Amino acid sequence: xxxxxxxxxxxxxxxxxxxxxxxxxxxxxxxxxxxxxxxxxxxxxxxxxxxxxxxxxxxxxxxxxxxxxxxxxxxxxxxxxxxxxxxxxxxxxxxxxxxxxxxxxxxxxxxxxxxxxxxxxxxxxxxxxxxxxxxxxxxxxxxxxxxxxxxxxxxxxxxxxxxxxxxxxxxxxxxxxxxxxxxxxxxxxxxxxxxxxxxxxxxxxxxxxxxxxxx
Ligand code: AMP
Numbered sequence: 001x002x003x004x005x006x007x008x009x010x011x012x013x014x015x016x017x018x019x020x021x022x023x024x025x026x027x028x029x030x031x032x033x034x035x036x037x038x039x040x041x042x043x044x045x046x047x048x049x050x051x052x053x054x055x056x057x058x059x060x061x062x063x064x065x066x067x068x069x070x071x072x073x074x075x076x077x078x079x080x081x082x083x084x085x086x087x088x089x090x091x092x093x094x095x096x097x098x099x100x101x102x103x104x105x106x107x108x109x110x111x112x113x114x115x116x117x118x119x120x121x122x123x124x125x126x127x128x129x130x131x132x133x134x135x136x137x138x139x140x141x142x143x144x145x146x147x148x149x150x151x152x153x154x155x156x157x158x159x160x161x162x163x164x165x166x167x168x169x170x171x172x173x174x175x176x177x178x179x180x181x182x183x184x185x186x187x188x189x190x191x192x193x194x195x196x197x198x199x200x201x202x203x204x205x206x207x208x209x210x211x212x213x214x215x
Contacts, residue, residue, distance in 0.1 A: 001108055002108050003081075003108060006182060006192075008175045012197055012204055014136050023214065031085050036129075068092075072099065072100075073103075088178060088182075111193050114195065119198060121168055127139075127159070128148075129160050130152065130157055131156075141200060144157065
C-alpha cells in the first residue's frame with residue numbers, strides 16, 4: 001500500500017499516519033520529522049532546512065526531493081509507505097510520480113484530511129512534540145501519560161517553533177497557495193479520498209479507515 005496524507009499543517013496527518021503505519025505495517029515518511037532529525041543532529045541539511053522551517057516557509061523542492069528519493073529505495077519501503085507532509089508542491093508531486101513510475105510502484109490513494117483554518121490555529125496552540133523520536137501530543141486530544149514527557153522515549157516535550165500562532169497563519173497561507181492544488185492534481189488521477197478531519201482522534205481515525213475500506 002502506498003498512501004499520501006494530504007491536509008493543512010495541524011490537520012492531524014501525523015496522528016493518522018501513526019495509526020496507518022501500524023495497520024499496514026509499512027513505514028511513514030514524514031519529511032518534517034526527517035528535517036527535525038537533521039536539525040537535532042546539526043547536519044548541513046538540518047542547518048539549511050531550519051532557516052526555512054522556523055519562518056514557516058517551505059524548504060526548497062530540490063532538497064526535499066533528493067531526501068525522498070534516497071528514502072523510498074530503502075529496504076523497509078518494499079511493501080509500501082505512507083507519505084506525511086510530502087509532497088507539498090506541484091513540482092514535488094510530479095517528481096514523486098516520476099520516481100514511483102520508474103520503480104513501477106504508483107501511489108494507491110491520497111487521503112485528504114479536511115479541517116477549517118480557524119480550528120487549525122486553535123489546535124496548533126495545544127500541540128507538543130518529542131524532539132527525540134518525533135511523536136506528537138495534544139493537550140486536549142492526545143495527552144501524554146506524564147505531563148511534558150514523551151510516552152515512547154521519556155524525553156521532555158517541546159512546542160515547535162513553527163507551531164506559534166503567527167507562523168501557523170503563514171503556514172496556512174502557504175498551504176492554500178502551494179499544497180492545496182495537489183488535491184486537483186491527484187483528483188485527475190482518481191486517487192483522492194476526502195475525509196472530514198473535524199472530531200476526536202478516534203472519529204477521524206474511523207473516517208480514514210472507512211474511506212480506505214478497512215475495519
Ligand atoms: P511538518 O512537520 O510536515 O509540518 O513540516 C514542518 C516544516 O518542515 C514545514 O513547515 C516546512 O518548512 C518543512 N517541510 C516538511 N516537509 C516539506 C516538504 N515536503 N516541502 C517543503 N518543506 C517541507
